[in-house]
Amino acid sequence: MTDLNDAVVVVTGGATGIGLALVREAVQRGARVMIVDVDDASETVATLRREGATVESTIANVADVADVRRAAAETIERFGGVDVVCNNAGTAAFGMLQDVRPEDASRVLGVNVEGAYHVIHVFAPALLESAAVGRPAYLLNTGSEHSLGVPPFVEPISIYTVSKYAVLGLTMTAHRDLGPAGIGVSMLAPGWTLTENVRGLIEANPESAAAIMPYAQEPEEVATRAFDGLLAGTRVIATNSHSRAFAMEHARNLMIDIQQLPVVDATEDHLHDGSGDVSACPVAGGR
Numbered sequence: 001m002t003d004l005n006d007a008v009v010v011v012t013g014g015a016t017g018i019g020l021a022l023v024r025e026a027v028q029r030g031a032r033v034m035i036v037d038v039d040d041a042s043e044t045v046a047t048l049r050r051e052g053a054t055v056e057s058t059i060a061n062v063a064d065v066a067d068v069r070r071a072a073a074e075t076i077e078r079f080g081g082v083d084v085v086c087n088n089a090g091t092a093a094f095g096m097l098q099d100v101r102p103e104d105a106s107r108v109l110g111v112n113v114e115g116a117y118h119v120i121h122v123f124a125p126a127l128l129e130s131a132a133v134g135r136p137a138y139l140l141n142t143g144s145e146h147s148l149g150v151p152p153f154v155e156p157i158s159i160y161t162v163s164k165y166a167v168l169g170l171t172m173t174a175h176r177d178l179g180p181a182g183i184g185v186s187m188l189a190p191g192w193t194l195t196e197n198v199r200g201l202i203e204a205n206p207e208s209a210a211a212i213m214p215y216a217q218e219p220e221e222v223a224t225r226a227f228d229g230l231l232a233g234t235r236v237i238a239t240n241s242h243s244r245a246f247a248m249e250h251a252r253n254l255m256i257d258i259q260q261l262p263v264v265d266a267t268e269d270h271l272h273d274g275s276g277d278v279s280a281c282p283v284a285g286g287r
Contacts, residue, residue, distance in 0.1 A: 004227070005030030007136050008079040010071075012062055012119055013089030015041035017195035018142060018188075021219035022086045025227050027053040031084070034075040036060050036068075038089070062089045062115030063107075068122045075126075082126035083135050084230075087119045088142040088188075092160040105159045112163035113170070116141060120174055131182035138184040139174060140230050143167040145191040145243040148236075149250030168236070175235065184233055188226045191240030192216040215242045 009026040013019040014035035023044075026033050032054040035041045041057035048055045058074050060067035075082055091111045093104040120139065131137035145151060146164040171187035178185055192198065192215050202209040222239050229237030238247070 003029040004084065004136060004231075007031045007083040008034070008075070008081055009084040009086065010034045010036060010075055010082055010123065011086040011088055012036045012060075012115075013038075013142075014086070015039050015044055015057070017197065018190065018193055018219050018222055019086070019088045020044065021223035022088060022140075022226060023048070023055070024220070025223035026084070026086075027051075027055065029227060032079055034058065034071075034079065034082075036062070036071045036075075036089070038062075061111075062118055063110040065118045065122065068115075068118045072122045072126065081130055081135070082123055083130045084138045084140070085119060085123045085127065086140045086142070086226075087116050088140075089115055089119075090142060090163075092157050094155065094157050095159075096156045097158045097162075100159050108159045108163050109166075112160070113166045116167060116170055120170070124178065127178070127183050128181050137182055138186070138230050139178065140226060141167050141171045141174070141185075141187045143171065143187045143189045143236075145189055145238070145240060145247070147187060147189050148238065148243055148247035151243075151246055153246075171235075184230060186230045186234055187236050188222070188229075189236055189238040189243065190217065190222045191243050193222050194218055215240065 004026055007026075007030070009023075009031040011019050011023050011026065011033060014023045014033070015037035016039075019035075019037070023033050023035055027048060033048075033056070035045065035055065035057040037057065037059065038061050040059060045055050045057045056075075056078050058071050060071040062068055072082070089111060091108055093100050093108050123139075127137045127139060144160075144164040144167075146161040147168040150161055168187060171185060175185040192212050194216050198212065198216065202212055217240055225239045226237055238244075
């Protein structure tokens, strides 16, 4: 499948940035879209409608599960169901772990991790229903190149890095939990993207412009790759070739450390043999 004709797509954080690019890409592929954002997206909706799109919006903070439940109910009331969830809302805070204020760390983790979980938890029943009747059913979590390791070449935004690395774990777990029901689960992992905030940083600071521009991508390119990868079943959709070197180094170092473990005798009968047979788990069996 390369389009989303008549699919219902929800985009959190869809009023600006990568989220808005995802909205526009979904519309171009034939989708009907609900924008969920902490800010009012009515002007964006009006513009898209003038272009012929079927788009609605609602104000909600993903860090508040009650807000997410209300947004889901509004979406289903308006469109009758949900086929694709772009779990995109996010925020950041600057500084190293020892310097960032706890209240700022709590805000970032509340949106980027807890909020992402809220969206999965609340919208999962609708996605399961779509999958059960043969409709497209997908979950796209927006991570970052920070999900692939700890980038050595950016000013520390350490709690953001922590949160986006957590999104990788959230995505892999959602793939295990939702994948068998027919829901495609992927994580978008862009690098520098020329969103409104990044363009503002570039315009205000020539040094930032010199550091960012050689590596930056347009939001539209990121969004196209996001949906291409999602529909193709790509688990981690990395969009920027400049992410490759440090991500591969991180993966190699992880494997080096893991390979220090002794090899288990292949003839032994043990539970953690990689088969994924949950029935063999003593914890699951004891519930």
